[in-house]
Amino acid sequence: MDLTDKEYVERCRDGHQDDFRLLVDRYQKPLFSFLAGRLRDSLLVEEAAQESFVRAFLSLKKLRKPESFYSWLLGIAGRVAKEQLRSLKHRQQDCEVTESIMANAADSRDDYPLEEAIAALPETYRQVILLRYYEGLSCQEIATRLALPLGTVTKTLSRAYTLLRQELAARESAETTVNQT
Amino acid sequence: MNCAECRENLVACVEGLLDREESLQCQAHLETCAACRAEHAAITCLQQQLVARGPATAEVSIIGPVMRRVHAIQTEREGNSIMTKLFTRWGFGLSAAAGAAAIILIAFLVFPKAQATAAEVMTKGAQAMAKLTSIHLRGQLRTEPQDNFSYINADCPFYTIELWKQFEPELKWRAEKPGRVAVMDGQSTVLYIKAANYGARFPHPSPSAFDTDWLQRIANLSNTISNELNRAQAKGWKLDTTEESAANGRVKSIVTIHAKSGIPENDYGKNSFFDNADTRRVYRFDAQTKLLEAVQVYLVRPSGETLIFDLSQIDFNQPIDPGLWKLELPADVSWSQEPQKLPDNEKYTSMTAEQAARAFLEACAREDWNEAGKFMSPITDSLKEYLGGLEIVSLGESFTSKAYGGRFVPYEIKLQPQVFNVRVSNTNAAKRCVVTGMYDSKLRLQQDFKWSTEPEVLTNNDAYARLSPKEAAQAYFDAQSKLDWVEMRKFTSESDVEETRKQIEAAEKQGMDVHKLMPVMEAGEATWSAEQSAWFVKCRVSQTKKWNLAIRKDNPAGRWQVDGGF
Numbered sequence: 001m002d003l004t005d006k007e008y009v010e011r012c013r014d015g016h017q018d019d020f021r022l023l024v025d026r027y028q029k030p031l032f033s034f035l036a037g038r039l040r041d042s043l044l045v046e047e048a049a050q051e052s053f054v055r056a057f058l059s060l061k062k063l064r065k066p067e068s069f070y071s072w073l074l075g076i077a078g079r080v081a082k083e084q085l086r087s088l089k090h091r092q093q094d095c096e097v098t099e100s101i102m103a104n105a106a107d108s109r110d111d112y113p114l115e116e117a118i119a120a121l122p123e124t125y126r127q128v129i130l131l132r133y134y135e136g137l138s139c140q141e142i143a144t145r146l147a148l149p150l151g152t153v154t155k156t157l158s159r160a161y162t163l164l165r166q167e168l169a170a171r172e173s174a175e176t177t178v179n180q181t
Numbered sequence: 182m183n184c185a186e187c188r189e190n191l192v193a194c195v196e197g198l199l200d201r202e203e204s205l206q207c208q209a210h211l212e213t214c215a216a217c218r219a220e221h222a223a224i225t226c227l228q229q230q231l232v233a234r235g236p237a238t239a240e241v242s243i244i245g246p247v248m249r250r251v252h253a254i255q256t257e258r259e260g261n262s263i264m265t266k267l268f269t270r271w272g273f274g275l276s277a278a279a280g281a282a283a284i285i286l287i288a289f290l291v292f293p294k295a296q297a298t299a300a301e302v303m304t305k306g307a308q309a310m311a312k313l314t315s316i317h318l319r320g321q322l323r324t325e326p327q328d329n330f331s332y333i334n335a336d337c338p339f340y341t342i343e344l345w346k347q348f349e350p351e352l353k354w355r356a357e358k359p360g361r362v363a364v365m366d367g368q369s370t371v372l373y374i375k376a377a378n379y380g381a382r383f384p385h386p387s388p389s390a391f392d393t394d395w396l397q398r399i400a401n402l403s404n405t406i407s408n409e410l411n412r413a414q415a416k417g418w419k420l421d422t423t424e425e426s427a428a429n430g431r432v433k434s435i436v437t438i439h440a441k442s443g444i445p446e447n448d449y450g451k452n453s454f455f456d457n458a459d460t461r462r463v464y465r466f467d468a469q470t471k472l473l474e475a476v477q478v479y480l481v482r483p484s485g486e487t488l489i490f491d492l493s494q495i496d497f498n499q500p501i502d503p504g505l506w507k508l509e510l511p512a513d514v515s516w517s518q519e520p521q522k523l524p525d526n527e528k529y530t531s532m533t534a535e536q537a538a539r540a541f542l543e544a545c546a547r548e549d550w551n552e553a554g555k556f557m558s559p560i561t562d563s564l565k566e567y568l569g570g571l572e573i574v575s576l577g578e579s580f581t582s583k584a585y586g587g588r589f590v591p592y593e594i595k596l597q598p599q600v601f602n603v604r605v606s607n608t609n610a611a612k613r614c615v616v617t618g619m620y621d622s623k624l625r626l627q628q629d630f631k632w633s634t635e636p637e638v639l640t641n642n643d644a645y646a647r648l649s650p651k652e653a654a655q656a657y658f659d660a661q662s663k664l665d666w667v668e669m670r671k672f673t674s675e676s677d678v679e680e681t682r683k684q685i686e687a688a689e690k691q692g693m694d695v696h697k698l699m700p701v702m703e704a705g706e707a708t709w710s711a712e713q714s715a716w717f718v719k720c721r722v723s724q725t726k727k728w729n730l731a732i733r734k735d736n737p738a739g740r741w742q743v744d745g746g747f
Binding site: 017018020021022024025028029030032033036046049050053054057114129132133134136138139150151154155157158161164165168 | 193
């Protein structure tokens with residue numbers, strides 16, 4: 001039976017560090033998508049994703065709201081990606097590759113707010129979105145996996161879409177305000 | 182269908198979950214209602230963005246690498262391992278040397294004078310090698326030929342170990358010892374173990390892999406310096422420098438590092454791998470050229486020091502044969518695969534280490550290789566032959582080692598009798614039947630016994646000369662099981678006796694009851710081979726094995742996987 005993020009984080013803190021694997025399993029794919037929007041180069045993305053999880057593990061005791069693990073992880077990943085871009089800039093000797101990655105990263109930075117919006121969802125909705133789109137499960141398979149009626153899954157998905165759209169719209173509006181000022 | 186019903190069913194409609202009638206009703210409503218149509222379009226648009234995520238991340242799996250780093254950090258945090266903190270980033274050439282220089286500067290500020298001098302000698306060595314394009318190391322290591330690249334055993338003889346490393350234009354390397362080879366050709370990284378016909382590969386280039394780290398570190402002196410000095414500073418290791426004049430008058434600067442693993446003396450894993458051992462590392466530099474010329478590593482134990490690694494050949498910037506980056510492998514290699522989640526994965530993840538060890542051994546006992554394969558990959562033919570039909574005598578409570586990320590499960594098993602052949606010949610001056618080689622059940626040569634001198638004529642030679650090939654083979658086995666080395670010498674070569682004696686002594690040192698565990702060997706019928714001018718005696722061996730199964734679960738599937746211990 002899958003536990004919640006909060007339960008896994010608490011188990012890791014209580015000495016069951018092997019359970020961190022389950023958090024990696026749950027979020028590695030959306031984290032890749034999130035980092036791919038910032039770095040694009042697949043090797044850099046993989047390196048940054050590993051680094052983000054390892055830093056998260058090291059700081060797990062500092063996480064105030066264990067239920068917000070994923071959004072906290074994205075914060076760490078954002079900083080790791082920035083560090084990587086800075087480091088790339090300093091290594092201008094390998095200019096062609098670097099420039100292409102930098103250019104891609106600059107172009108794409110705003111293309112992937114979706115993962116941040118997913119992180120803002122309550123866990124029940126986030127779980128269904130992750131299983132449906134990042135794990136590629138059908139609604140029926142999700143229902144079996146979570147031991148829920150199929151109707152509950154479609155209703156949860158429906159609510160998740162609404163919340164996601166609201167979150168994306170709020171982000172867009174905030175950004176427009178910032179750009180205007 | 183009204184708006185409320187349509188909105189409620191919209192996701193089911195988009196997902197194709199409505200029956201035909203409901204679907205038609207929904208479509209009909211959408212055609213007439215602009216608001217619901219807009220909602221439908223918004224959901225479809227969002228869904229398309231989400232759907233694009235799936236294929237882009239379908240192959241992503243970083244659980245293994247992340248958990249390996251997490252375990253390494255845990256061990257490090259506990260202060261239990263000096264060298265397990267892996268060097269995940271490798272810099273080469275000038276930038277790496279510059280990094281090392283910065284660390285050296287810090288070292289100078291805080292280190293005592295002797296340590297600063299040692300740091301200075303090593304820094305100059307790194308600077309002399311700043312334009313390194315390739316390196317070849319050839320040394321001798323006390324190890325088992327087919328075992329892990331970092332496996333050390335002070336009781337083993339020396340075996341050659343080599344590393345070829347090309348830094349430019351593209352990083353490539355090859356590490357090799359008699360029974361094991363690993364090659365990184367710039368595209369992928371492959372390990373091959375000859376005796377087991379076992380392979381493992383990563384589909385990407387790796388700066389270091391398959392436990393070659395310790396050797397790769399020596400190949401990149403700038404890293405060695407920064408890491409050794411960092412460690413020395415953090416852990417309070419002693420560094421000292423001396424100078425000596427060689428016979429040709431050249432002055433050598435010698436830096437000695439006294440490295441402590443931090444692993445307790447009574448820990449099971451202590452001193453079994455290069456990075457888990459307390460060592461004295463001696464680096465010799467030519468005072469004039471500043472180049473590193475030799476490295477000796479001594480295992481330091483309460484009983485004294487033993488030289489375990491002797492590196493005397495270091496070739497800088499010499500052309501490397503491109504053929505070394507190619508591995509010619511048999512077509513039927515058993516390839517290792519990272520365990521994937523099973524439909525009933527939870528059944529296995531909820532097992533304790535002891536339960537997993539039992540399930541694995543029981544699967545081997547009934548030769549259910551599909552089930553055994555859930556605990557180990559790959560199950561090679563040689564492993565099937567070895568473990569198939571075993572009988573479990575006992576399993577103990579698992580224990581851990583500070584040097585290992587998994588657990589050890591003590592076990593005692595009776596192995597199925599196995600057939601092998603002994604080659605016996607009496608074409609010698611003493612006219613006695615003696616053993617000249619070992620063959621497997623299919624008459625494939627396993628070991629050719631090297632006789633440095635002819636069998637001598639014994640005082641009671643006639644009695645031995647009257648023994649048939651079968652009787653001679655049995656007498657050889659009996660002497661071996663009684664650990665009667667003098668008697669054994671009458672039937673086999675000096676080197677065979679020596680090797681057997683060393684193996685027995687090593688097993689005794691590891692706490693095995695060798696008298697109880699000695700294999701029971703039975704000689705059978707003999708067949709004459711005109712081609713080899715020798716008899717082949719068909720033999721059977723029954724053996725009880727008592728050891729510790731190494732088992733770990735830091736893999737994406739979270740199942741216990743047998744790592745070794747046979």
